[in-house]
Amino acid sequence: MxxxxxxxxxxxxxxxxxxxxxxxxxxxxxxxxxxxxxxxxxxxxxxxxxxxxxxxxxxxxxxxxxxxxxxxxxxxxxxxxxxxxxxxxxxxxxxxxxxxxxxxxxxxxxxxxxxxxxxxxxxxxxxxxxxxxxxxxxxxxxxxxxxxxxxxxxxxxxxxxxxxxxxxxxxxxxxxxxxxxxxxxxxxxxxxxxxxxxxxxxxxxxxxxxxxxxxxxxxxxxxxxxxxxxxxxxxxxxxxxxxxxxxxxxxxxxxxxxxxxxxxxxxxxxxxxxxxxxxxxxxxxxxxxxxxxxxxxxxxxxxxxxxxxxxxxxxxxxxxxxxxxxxxxxxxxxxxxxxxxxxxxxxxxxxxxxxxxxxxxxxxxxxxxxxxxxxxxxxxxxxxxxxYNERVQSKIIEFAKERVDDKTAFLYSDTRSFSIAAIPLFFPDSKHYIRIRATQKYYKKYLENFKAIPIFDFGDVDTTYTKMLVVKNIDNDDSFMKVSADSIEVIKYFDIIDRQDIEGHVVYQLRRKNLNK
Structure with missing residues (x-):
């Protein structure tokens, strides 16, 4: 026993x-x-x-x-x-x-x-x-x-x-x-x-x-x-x-x-x-x-x-x-x-x-x-x-904080990117836009959770926002996006005024073009 x-x-x-x-x-x-x-x-x-x-x-x-x-x-x-x-x-x-x-x-x-x-x-x-x-x-x-x-x-x-x-x-x-x-x-x-x-x-x-x-x-x-x-x-x-x-x-x-x-x-x-x-x-x-x-x-x-x-x-x-x-x-x-x-x-x-x-x-x-x-x-x-992730996230947020103001909105082109998920949590009072390419009725509902506004053209962004911030995975070149349609479309409305590589990500600052000239 x-x-x-x-x-x-x-x-x-x-x-x-x-x-x-x-x-x-x-x-x-x-x-x-x-x-x-x-x-x-x-x-x-x-x-x-x-x-x-x-x-x-x-x-x-x-x-x-x-x-x-x-x-x-x-x-x-x-x-x-x-x-x-x-x-x-x-x-x-x-x-x-x-x-x-x-x-x-x-x-x-x-x-x-x-x-x-x-x-x-x-x-x-x-x-x-x-x-x-x-x-x-x-x-x-x-x-x-x-x-x-x-x-x-x-x-x-x-x-x-x-x-x-x-x-x-x-x-x-x-x-x-x-x-x-x-x-x-x-x-x-x-x-x-x-x-x-x-x-x-x-x-x-x-x-x-x-x-x-x-x-x-x-x-x-x-x-x-x-x-x-x-x-x-x-x-x-x-x-x-x-x-x-x-x-x-x-x-x-x-x-x-x-x-x-x-x-x-x-x-x-x-x-x-x-x-x-x-x-x-x-x-x-x-x-x-x-x-x-x-x-x-x-x-x-x-x-x-x-x-x-x-x-x-x-x-x-x-x-x-x-x-x-x-x-x-x-x-x-x-x-x-x-x-x-x-x-x-x-x-x-x-x-x-x-x-x-x-x-x-x-x-x-x-x-x-x-x-x-x-x-x-x-x-x-x-x-x-x-x-690594903490370091990158900290640098991205620091870059954005230095540039965001009441005339700045955030712009995304990928419904499953890091940026659309994370950035709204750090900047809840800013405007967030997501460019979608089709009706995608379920994605529109899904995006409600991120308070992102679906748009079908970059021209749909409220014109009161003269500057945009974009975070994306690193490009193969210096273009704005890998999707050619997006690259052509975005330069119709915005100029790239700042760009920074952050260990596998690229952060862009855009400025709205004066289309009335």
Missing amino acids: NMANDENKKYSILLYGLFFIGSFLFLSLDFYKAFWYDEAYTINLVRQSFGYLWHVTANDVHPPLYYILLKLYTYFFGDSVVALRIFSALPVIGVMLLGCTRIRKMFGDKTALSFLVIIILMPVSQYAASEIRMYSLAMLFVLLSALYAYKSYSTFRRSDLIKFTLFSLAAAYTHYYALLGVFYIYFLFLIVIIIAKRSKITPFIGYSVLFVIGYLPWLINLPGQVSQVQDEYWIDAPRLKDFIIYLYYPFARELDLMATATPLAHFAFSFFLLAVFGILFIYVVVSARKETFADTYSNAKIKYANLLFLAFLLTLSTAITYSFLSKPVFVTRYMNPILGLFYLGIAIYISSIDWKKTQNKIVLLLMFLIIAYFSFNHYSLQYRTNQ
Whole structure:
């Protein structure tokens, strides 16, 4: 008995020690103030009223729960960039806490330990914990849905089924890929019940109906959002090389993947390590199946891990297949809501092999060293990138502040540029114009969140504004814009009187021509 207590205390110290280390790691990434387009969208949105927030999200391509919870959070902790980043770290910390508590209770000390190490070391966890978006919250809710699906199957207690339903609804209201992940959790739950517990199908269907009823209030917005995606969504069609990137992403440095022009050869060493990790994990899978074959409890864990992998793969394959056959709707970061399933599946398999065997110790050490290599690379890259972004953003704002006055407006030509997202947050009292090239009815609604006025010609700018400021990504030459139609059009109305290169961006100051001469 004492040996069991000593073992339990040892794991408790180890698990909660990792929990505090992981919490410090994730929070340490949140103390920088630069932000990119999607983050600026979130920042601006949560600074508006609840009514406005609901109106805009109904015309967005994401459900509203994340924005609602973040808005409530700002009443207590403010809406600074750092405070909003910390909100994204909290769900990842919650995932780790699940590892120390619920996962430990359900699957044992070794699974909990493996899960915590994976969550802490995986680079994507760092990304999700520092970006002002809904991905970490979606991951937490999908993981809770999967855990309570397992618990509900084991007990069919009302309390467990209610928790399963509520966490599934929370996931569905946070991100559509979380909704898709939850759909496959329900689907696989149904299949398992039909095979093994057919007598329990009635309560399952009853609570499934409750889930559908709970999601009905948002379903009225879904057709419009689907139409928006079909008409004007920004995602490019997947390429064959993207399949390699999809495999790499859970272990990836997000910023590398954003640089789509970078040749895959640049990541050759990373892909090699990933292949080694895959081979080692295959060894773990084979060993775990052999070692747990006669153990009912361990065998049940392995079956659950298989279902987690299956839910993960079905969600991905559905999104990727739809992107190929119909409309591109998948980018790698949309994988985040379901990554908790993938990581827990790996942890269960790792915990199921004999850790005392020398060859298993070597295999596990190599696997965690590979993940640690990816983790360190991402952390160092993220730190350098954060410093660069803060420096550039500061210089851009300084340039604008020195030149803006009541006769100056801001002008944009790209609906998804850094400038249209960030600049209005720093200059909320200035006029902001966005030049759009088509009707783009959904983009016009989308732009309401940035208080940008859509125009179809640069001549539509209010003539009381004699000066304009423009921020854009760096040009290949000294022209105003890469789009020739814009270049011709803008010089019809404005002269370039100042131009400054700022480490990858160009800031222009324009002056209105006197067309009456």
